[in-house]
Amino acid sequence: MLTGKDYRESLADGRIVYCDGERVEDVSTADRFRRSVDVIAGGYDRYHDDNPDAISAYLNAPSSIEELRDHANLKVDPLISSTYTSLMTLLTSADRIEEIRPESSAAIRKYVRQMQEKDLRIVECITDAKGDRAKRPGQQEDRDAYLRVVEQRPDGVVIRGAKLHISWAPLAHELMTIPTKAMKPGEEEYAIACAVPVNAPGVKIINVTADPLAGDLRDAPISTDAHSPMGFVIFDDVFVPNDRIFLNGETEAAASFAHSLGLWVRINGLKNMADEADVMVGFAQLVAEANGLERVDQIKDKIADMVIHATLIRATLEAAMGNSSISPEGVVVPDELYANTGKFQGAAYRNAMIQHIQDIAGGSVVTAPSTKDLANPEIGEIVRKYMGTKQSIDGNYRTRLFHALRDFTASAYAGHQAVSVIQAGGGLFAQRVVTRSRYDMATARQMALDLACLDDPWA
Numbered sequence: 001m002l003t004g005k006d007y008r009e010s011l012a013d014g015r016i017v018y019c020d021g022e023r024v025e026d027v028s029t030a031d032r033f034r035r036s037v038d039v040i041a042g043g044y045d046r047y048h049d050d051n052p053d054a055i056s057a058y059l060n061a062p063s064s065i066e067e068l069r070d071h072a073n074l075k076v077d078p079l080i081s082s083t084y085t086s087l088m089t090l091l092t093s094a095d096r097i098e099e100i101r102p103e104s105s106a107a108i109r110k111y112v113r114q115m116q117e118k119d120l121r122i123v124e125c126i127t128d129a130k131g132d133r134a135k136r137p138g139q140q141e142d143r144d145a146y147l148r149v150v151e152q153r154p155d156g157v158v159i160r161g162a163k164l165h166i167s168w169a170p171l172a173h174e175l176m177t178i179p180t181k182a183m184k185p186g187e188e189e190y191a192i193a194c195a196v197p198v199n200a201p202g203v204k205i206i207n208v209t210a211d212p213l214a215g216d217l218r219d220a221p222i223s224t225d226a227h228s229p230m231g232f233v234i235f236d237d238v239f240v241p242n243d244r245i246f247l248n249g250e251t252e253a254a255a256s257f258a259h260s261l262g263l264w265v266r267i268n269g270l271k272n273m274a275d276e277a278d279v280m281v282g283f284a285q286l287v288a289e290a291n292g293l294e295r296v297d298q299i300k301d302k303i304a305d306m307v308i309h310a311t312l313i314r315a316t317l318e319a320a321m322g323n324s325s326i327s328p329e330g331v332v333v334p335d336e337l338y339a340n341t342g343k344f345q346g347a348a349y350r351n352a353m354i355q356h357i358q359d360i361a362g363g364s365v366v367t368a369p370s371t372k373d374l375a376n377p378e379i380g381e382i383v384r385k386y387m388g389t390k391q392s393i394d395g396n397y398r399t400r401l402f403h404a405l406r407d408f409t410a411s412a413y414a415g416h417q418a419v420s421v422i423q424a425g426g427g428l429f430a431q432r433v434v435t436r437s438r439y440d441m442a443t444a445r446q447m448a449l450d451l452a453c454l455d456d457p458w459a
């Protein structure tokens, strides 16, 4: 297993990364990535095991519902979480494509083992540039709007295209690259799934981050560590050798990867949402107490709404895990109906929960003086005095609580999160599609007919 130091060193591998219009020579030391690298390196150190045969417990596929549940409760960094999602996506897809492409099933299992043994980090490259959304890949004016194979060779393929919005791309080692959706006959060049090293010749990554750009990082206690780089990953005629190709032209299996990924991204997203929903309740309660209003009815009602929201999200997470199935290869697969319902609920109603926090908290969410103001000998005492509520609620504590609330609900990072929760893992429409297809409509329909004492007109 790698240590945090090994990880930092591993990033100096010739990768081509840009940020703010400039080439980043060393991502491990660049200002815009420094905090994110610290978070990932810290994750490596926390779980490091000196045993040469050890592999990260987090990267093992759970083989029972209990293991799945224990796994979901581990606190880890987002990049290892993305690695786990990628490995589980590949293993689930390996089962689904076994009959069509047995050689890829074997290649996937070998690749997964290698990644576990080398302790490398993987990001999920799915979302294509997509060009004109109303047109299919093969109908685009620019054929590269969806990633495609531009050359078949005896020893591999050459791919061209771009994958956008890729979380953590510049800080990972591997790009799990899969089709964004189902492909039809005639779209064989787009039915490509493979694994590409971040430093492969032809890969370029252009980044943005939602880091707190200016000021005192103590005023941004959440986003300082929680923000992530987002990569626009370009594949400029990248060669992929045969042993890293998992799909090549089999259009009928193109959707298997995206479906498998959708499931694992949503179950992971749901876990984060369940935790975040509890944090939101906690923030609402803390600020109600800090304002002296925790016993007032209209405040308690809002917090009760938030408690119901948090509890519903956790219930869907529990139901998704509790109703898991086991694949023929022994991989536990969470229930898609509950996972997608929970992800939809969490994303669609999150803004209402943020609004409750802001409503309960008051204007200091955006106007509380800074940490440096608190520390200034001329004005610090005055800030403390007027930000205080009563003896048990010191102005220092209350100001810092408002800094956290601003960071969480009203900063650039908060805006980033609002979009992220809706779009990452597929927009709300994607969850509507899956829930409709997995829901037992026939039984629901029959129950309604029975209650209405009607015969089925279609029978």
Ligand SMILES: Cc1cc2nc3c(=O)[nH]c(=O)nc-3n(C[C@H](O)[C@H](O)[C@H](O)COP(=O)(O)OP(=O)(O)OC[C@H]3O[C@@H](n4cnc5c(N)ncnc54)[C@H](O)[C@@H]3O)c2cc1C
Pocket: 123, 124, 125, 126, 127, 130, 133, 134, 135, 163, 164, 165, 166, 167, 416, 419, 420, 421, 423, 424, 425, 426, 427, 429, 430
């Ligand atoms: C913070 C963040 C992190 C992300 N991380 C990753 C990542 O790590 N890896 C990755 O691969 N992707 C990632 N994504 C991408 C995410 O999956 C996409 O943003 C999402 O799938 C929507 O795609 P899009 O942004 O291209 O929007 P579009 O596809 O343009 O969709 C915009 C809207 O148009 C609708 N729409 C699009 N096409 C049609 C159509 N033909 N007919 C009807 N309606 C249509 C959609 O339903 C949606 O409502 C991330 C996104 C965000 C915001």
